[in-house]
Amino acid sequence: MDRFERINAVLGELGADAVVFSKLLTRQFASGFVSSAGMVLLTAKGDKYFLTDGRYIEGAQKKAAPQGFTVINAGHAYSQCIQELAEKHGVRRLAFENLSVSYTQYLDFSTNIRCELVPADRRFDLLADVKSREDIDKLITAQRMTEAAIGSALASVRAGMTEREFAAELIYHMYKNGADDMSFAPICISGANSSMPHGRATDKPLEDGDFLLIDCGVIRDGWGCDISRTVAIGHATDEMHRVYNTVLEAQNAAIDYFAPGTTGNDVDAVARSYIEASGIGGCYDHALGHSIGLGGGNGGLLAGRRSGTVFEVGHIITFEPGIYLPGKYGVRIEDAVWLGPDGKVNIAAFPKDELIVVRL
Numbered sequence: 001m002d003r004f005e006r007i008n009a010v011l012g013e014l015g016a017d018a019v020v021f022s023k024l025l026t027r028q029f030a031s032g033f034v035s036s037a038g039m040v041l042l043t044a045k046g047d048k049y050f051l052t053d054g055r056y057i058e059g060a061q062k063k064a065a066p067q068g069f070t071v072i073n074a075g076h077a078y079s080q081c082i083q084e085l086a087e088k089h090g091v092r093r094l095a096f097e098n099l100s101v102s103y104t105q106y107l108d109f110s111t112n113i114r115c116e117l118v119p120a121d122r123r124f125d126l127l128a129d130v131k132s133r134e135d136i137d138k139l140i141t142a143q144r145m146t147e148a149a150i151g152s153a154l155a156s157v158r159a160g161m162t163e164r165e166f167a168a169e170l171i172y173h174m175y176k177n178g179a180d181d182m183s184f185a186p187i188c189i190s191g192a193n194s195s196m197p198h199g200r201a202t203d204k205p206l207e208d209g210d211f212l213l214i215d216c217g218v219i220r221d222g223w224g225c226d227i228s229r230t231v232a233i234g235h236a237t238d239e240m241h242r243v244y245n246t247v248l249e250a251q252n253a254a255i256d257y258f259a260p261g262t263t264g265n266d267v268d269a270v271a272r273s274y275i276e277a278s279g280i281g282g283c284y285d286h287a288l289g290h291s292i293g294l295g296g297g298n299g300g301l302l303a304g305r306r307s308g309t310v311f312e313v314g315h316i317i318t319f320e321p322g323i324y325l326p327g328k329y330g331v332r333i334e335d336a337v338w339l340g341p342d343g344k345v346n347i348a349a350f351p352k353d354e355l356i357v358v359r360l
Contacts, residue, residue, distance in 0.1 A: 003029065003030065003127065003308070004030075004042070004046070006043055006055065006127050007019065007030065007042060007124065007127065008030040010095075010120070010123045010124060010127065010171040011042075011044045011095060012044070013123070014093075014095050014117045014118050014120060014123065015093060015118070016044070016093045016094060016095040016120075017043060017044050017090070017091040017092055017093050017094065017115075018041060018042060018043040018044060018047075018086065018089070018091040018093075018094050019042050019094070019096070019120065019124065020039055020040070020041050020082055020094060020095070020096050020097075021039060021040040021041075021042075021043070021049065021097065021124065022039050022096070022097055022100065022101055022268060023097055023100050023346055024036070024294075024296060025125065025128060025293060025294050025339075026040070026097065026124050026125065026128070027039070027040045027050075028222050028294050029127065029128045029206075029294060030042060030048075031048075031050050031060075031064040031067055031069055031123075032063050032064065032067055032222070033050065033056075033059065033060050033063035033064040034222045034295075035052055035055075035056040035059065035060070035280060037053055037055070037056065038050060038051055038053075038056060038060070038115040039051045039052075039067075039074075039078050039082070040074040040258060041082055041085055043089050043091060044220040045089065047070075047085075047089055048067070048068050048069045048070065049069060049070050049071075049072060049085060050064040050065075050069040050070070050071045050072070051072050051074040051078055051081055051082070052071070052072075052073065052074065053074065053075055053076065054073055054075075054101045057071060057073050071087050072312070078108075079108045079109055079111070079112035080112055082094075082112075082113055083112055083113045083114060083115075086113065086114075086115050086282055090151075091115055092115055092116060092180065093115060093116045093118050094113065094115040094116070094117055094118060094203075095118045095119075095120045095123075095124075096109060096118070096119070096120060097120055097124070098117075098118050098120065098121065099119075099121055099122060121216075122300070125300070126357045128293065128314060129291055129293075129301050129308035129314075130249075130312070130313075130314035130315065131293060131314050131315070131316050132314070133340070135223070135293065136316070136338050136345065136347065136354075138220070138221060138338070139223050139225055139292065139293065139316070139336070139347055140224040140347050141220055141221075141223070141348070142179075142217070142218050142219065142220040142223050142225040142289045143172040143225040143227065143336070143347050143348060144215075144222060144349070145174065145177040145178050145179055145220060145347060146174065146177075146216060146217050146225055146241060146359075147227065147228055148173070148177045149170055149173035149174040149176075149179075149218070150170065150173075150214060150215070150216070150227075150350060151350070152169070152173040152176075153166060153169040153173055153178075153214075154356075154358055155168040156169045157206060157233070157358050157360065158360065161205065161206050162201075162202070162203045162204060162205050162206070163188050163189055163190055163201040163202050163203070163204050163206065164188075164201045164202060164203055165354060166188050166201070166206065166212070167186055169297065170186050170214070171186060174186075174216070174218050177218075178218075178220060178221055178288060179218035179219065179220060180218075180219050180221065181218070181219040181224075181353035182216070182217065182219065183216070183217035183218060183219055183220060183224035183225060183226055183292075183295075183296030184216075184217065184226075184296060185200075186201075186214070186215065186216035187200070187213065187214065187215035187216070187228075188201045188212070188213075188214055188216075189201060189202075189212075189213050189330075190204060190206050190207070190211065190212045190213070190233065191204065191207060191211070191329060192211075192327050192328060192329065194211050194212070194213040194230070194324075194329050194330040194331075195271040195282075195287075195324045195325055195326045195327065195328060195329055195330040196324070196330070197284070197286055197322060197324060197330065197332065200327065205360070206233050207233065207234070208233060208234030208235060208360060209232075209233065209234055209235060209236075209237070210232070210233040210234070210329070211230050211231070211232060211233075211240065211330065211331060212230065212231050212232075212233055212358070213228065213229075213230045213330055213331070214228065214229050214230070214231070214291050215227070215228040215334065216330065217292075217296060219295065219296055220239050222294055222295065223293060223294060224292060224293070224294075224295055224296025225292060225296075225336065225347070226292050226296065226318055226334065226336060227334055227335065227336070227348055227350060228320055228332045228333060228334030229333065229334075229350055229352060229356075230244065230247075230310050230330075230331045230332055230333060230355075231355070231356040231357070232355055232356070232357045232358070233245075233356050233358055233360065234356075234357070234358075234359065234360050235357060236355055236357055239305065240329075240355070241355055242280070243280060243323050243325075243329075243331050243334070244331050244333075244355045245355075246274075246275060246278045246280060246323065247275070247321055247322060247323055247331045247332065247333050247334055248352060248353070249274060249319045250270075250271040250272075250274040250275045251271060251319050251320075251333050251335070252263050253270050253271060253274050253323050254267050254268070254270045254271040254274075254288060254303075254318060254319050254321065255319050255335070255337055255344070255346070257270045258311065258317075258319075258337060258339070258344065259311070259339070259344075260311060260312050260339055261310065261311070261312075262310075262311050263307070263308060263309060263310055263311070264287075264288075264301070264302050264303040264304055264307025264308065264309035264310075264311070265303075265304065265305055265306065265307050265308065267288060267289075267303040267311075267317075268287065268288040268303045268304050268305055268307065269305070271288050271319070271321040272284070272305070272321070274287070275321060275323060280323055280325075281323075281325065282323045282324045282325040282326075282330075283323065284320075284321055284322040284323070284324065284332070286304075286320075286322075287302050287303060287304030287305070287307065288303040288304060288319060288320065288321055289302070289303045289304075289317045289318035289319050289320050289334075289336075290302055290303075290317060290318055291316060291317055291318075292316060292317075292318060292336055293316065301315060301317055301318070302317075303317055311339060312339070312341070313339050313341055314338075314339060314340075314341075315338070315339050316336055316337065316338040316339070316347075317336065317337065318335065318337075319334065319335055319336075319337060320332055320333065320334035320335075321333070333352055334348075335347070335348035335352070336348060
């Protein structure tokens, strides 16, 4: 089924005549167009509307209209416009994204839309969790841009360079290689700072014997990726090699286990138990991984200690175990792996099988 057939199937399960998408994720999933403002209205009969304001009319005409959407300049009167369209198409039960609308927006809908509002919970988000080969090709495009940027930034490392300067080089090369945006603010932390999983770049210089932890991703045509690599600066001790290899082996074990029917908590446990058995300590306290895709992430699929996600063909998730030794250093390695119809596909190509040592 294509995405509209899948949306219609959910409408049937909800007993709704139409759905309004107010979130960027679901708007983009349905229309292929990215905008900070707008709503999508889809009826079970196949009518498609993209509602936005004057800033995005031309863009929506170029991206959404070819997908069969009628583009309407609704200004800021979305609910009134939806009511008019509901009357036109005989919509009586309207599904909406109850878990993401604000209280103010709900009051607006309740006041101005004279349909029965049907909570959709995460039903439509889950549709975007399943990726096609075409979707994965778009993610791979973003991934290769990101990897090229990492390589160029590492080539720029020099004595005295700070974390902040390295982050600036990385961001520069991300855009130079074709990024529309970043999936998130890059993490570029070294030495003792690298023991903080989501630390921010500082004015600390990159020093001989440091680990440098890099976590970043670009967005291209609405699709965002995510990758982490940890490299050594100047030289690496035997202990650093051991810690790095333990994280790598834990990641590989979890990826090997990953398959349709496995659960998020079981996949996480494979990597976590491997690191805990090493005796090194400092096992990661975050989830093993998460979904990626539209806008850099979507749907909230998790591989974590409390995740009940059951993976199926089409799911993609990151694998990012780590060891973090407070006051000393941290190591994280992250790849995104897709459960394709013909087997698993690791979309990351940046080297990881041996610890990279960057010379000052």
